[in-house]
Amino acid sequence: MKKRKIGKEYIVENLELYSLLLPAMALIFLFDYLPLYGITIAFQDYSPAVPIFSSAAKWVGFKHFINFVNGPYFLRLLGNTLRLSVTQLVFGFGVPICLALVLNDLRARYFKKFVQTASYMPYFISSVVVSGMVLSFINADGVVTKLCNILGYSVKDISMAPEAFTAVYVITNIWKGFGFSSILYLSTLSSIDAEMYSAARIDGATRWQQMLHISLPSIKPVIAIQLILSIGGLLSSNSEMILLLYNSAVYKTADVFGTYVYRYGLLGGKYSFTTAVGLFSNIVNFILVLIANKISRRMLEFSLW
Amino acid sequence: MVKGDNMLNNTLINKPDSKYDHMINNKIRKNTNKNKIKEGSLAFNIALYTLAGFFALIAIYPMYYVMIMSISKPMDVAARNVYLFPTGFVTSAYSFVLKDPILWSSFKNSVLYVILTTIIKLVLCVLAAYPLSMPRLAGRKYVVWFLLIPMYFSGGMIPSFLNITRLGLYNSIWAVVLPASVAIWHIILTRTYFTTSIPNTLREAAMIDGANHYKTLFNIYLPLAKPILAVIAIYTIVSVWNSWFSATIYLPDPKKHPLQMYLKKMLVDNTQFETYSSIEEAEQAIVNQMVKMQLQYAVIVITTVPILMVYPFLQKYFVKGIMIGSLKG
Secondary structure (H helix, E strand, O other): OOOHHHHHHHHHHHHHHHHHEEEEEEHHHHHHHHHHHHHHHHEEEOOOOOOOOOOOOOOOOOOHHHHHHHOOHHHHHHHHHHHHHHHHHHHHHHHHHHHHHHHOOOOOOHHHHHHHHHHHHHHHHOOOHHHHHHHHHHOOOHHHHHHHHOOOOOOOEEEEHHHHHHHHHHHHHHHHHHHHHHHHHHHHHHHOHHHHHHHHOOOOOOOHHHOOOOOHHHHHHHHHHEEEEEEEOOOOOHHHHHHHHHHHOHHHHHHHHHHHHHHHHHHHOOHHHHHHHHHHHHHHHHHHHHHHHHHEEEEHHOOOO | OOHHHHHHHHHHHHHHHHHHHHHHHHHHHHHHHOOOOOOHHHHHHHHHHHHHHHHHHHHHHHHHHHHHHHHHHHHHHOOOOOOOOOOOOOOOHHHHOOOOOOHHHHHHHHHHHHHHHHHHHHHHHHHHHHHHOOOOOHHHHHHHHHHHHHHHHHOOOHHHHHHHOOOOOOOOOOOHHHHHOHHHHHHHHHHHHHHHOHHHHHHHHHHOOOOHHHHHHHHHHHHHHHHHHHHHHHHHHHHHHHHHHHHHOOOOHHHOOOOHHHHHHHHHHHHOOOOOOHHHHHHHHHHHHHHHHHHHHHHHHHHHHHHHHHHHHHHHHHHHHHHHHHOOO
16 A cells, blocks of 8 residues: 555656656757658668658668769768868867966966966857958968968968868867867866975976976876867868868868768758768767777776766 | 766876875986976076967967958058058948948847757756756666767768758758757756755755655756856857857748858858959959958957957856866766
8 A cells, every 4th residue: 555655656756757858858859869860861862752751762771882982082081081180189189288288387367367368269259250260361362371472382372272271270270279178178287286286396396397297197187088089089070160161172172071961962962872971970980989988998097988 | 978977087186196296206306406497497487478478379369460450441451561550440341341231130130049049958958957866767767878879879960951851940940949959968967967066955855845846946956056057058158159050051041040141151151252244343343352351350350359358257157167068078
């Protein structure tokens, strides 16, 4: 008898709880799960006339994947994606760490605040405005083009020069994100026990040595995590930024999976084929995350899950 | 996930252990003899401050350049003769831009999208996070899986687009608002906040007093959740305000375009030049081009400076958000 009463309460309680969960779960189902099911069109010849759940859909297996991998654009897209991401990683990864170490050591309080506020600022400027600014600097009569010509790199219009796109993309991304990415390192640095530094000072360590032997080792775990995350994301370049920065003259070096899917899928209407392209890059990306995580677990005894 | 969280937590909070300390001291002792630079040496300070100043300059200068270009004399702007200080104070570009009705309508749209998305997201976060933090939720494991799967796998651009079309939301403002409002990540953040910052005894006391879950949520949890909601709200506001891609895909109607779409048309798309049928037209176009350049700079200043003025006051929320986010991996 008693058990039954608890059971009823339990049901009422859970009805209340699930009624609260319902709106979020419904929207997640609509906007996350339905598109997940929509991936099936990568294995079909999709036509908008045939409803997606109908049995009339034409299944074609891996045709689109095979066509894509054997097609003329596969190597170009893969190469561009990797080149942009790796360059970004090599040149961009250390900048926020460097900034955080410098900020952590600044003694002048207001100057420190100023540098912090200034360097976070680009993060809050929208990608559209950032690209607009960059384009106005690098187009035929832009200030950067002018400077490049003075410095001996003769170029008519940097925004049309395929060989310059990597630099444009990487510099833009670093500029937008370096300050904001430093926050994570900086707050870890500020949690270091001040006694560590005073002990080192008593032993005669200079500030450079303190930075090298106390500050840097203390943020090593955070650096490791960030590195894993960026290696996992090597195949997902910032295609929104590329869409804004590129033009048909630089497709050769600027086109990546995301922009290709946008052009051929959304603008060109090749829905099934580009869904296959997107799925392919998602899967490779996921595998990269798994590998990076495994490596870090083995080498750093730290993993994301 | 959970294992990683704990480890990250430990590494961030724990002090380095003593054997480590010893190692450091040894290394430092060895080095001090040959290295004559003393604590706070001039060379070190100069290097430090120069580097810091350099970082600040890099971050600020492009924006400053845009600002001085927008108010300099049009002739100097066209000749790119402005580097350090504005030449003159010309506001014609501003008055021209501010007269554009499309600027104002897209501005209004952006405000509308920001408000709707933020409100819906906060409501969803609070509603969903509360049951997830309850120990007696039946089938919690399945609910958590339901939330985790979309965080690792997504349909991608085309399936999402076709889905929105099929739901009949194409060219509706809800195509931009609703998908942006469900952020599983933020639901999980709110749940973590509930479980870690609000003591269970508080809820139990309320339940004993006869409150049901709705009452407990609105009278006890909601008022206590303000700090996390502020962080989520501010991140949402910035990301919705700056987003343009979903509008490009889902909103063909220019009347519904947000501010970023207006900016994109003006700043990015104009790189493709139109063809002109006559010489006069082409000349007119060159003049327009000169004016346009300054207009671009004025538009950037008008739409960006307000955000940049407000954000230093909200900076602590962003820092807080990053810390909360990092603790969860």
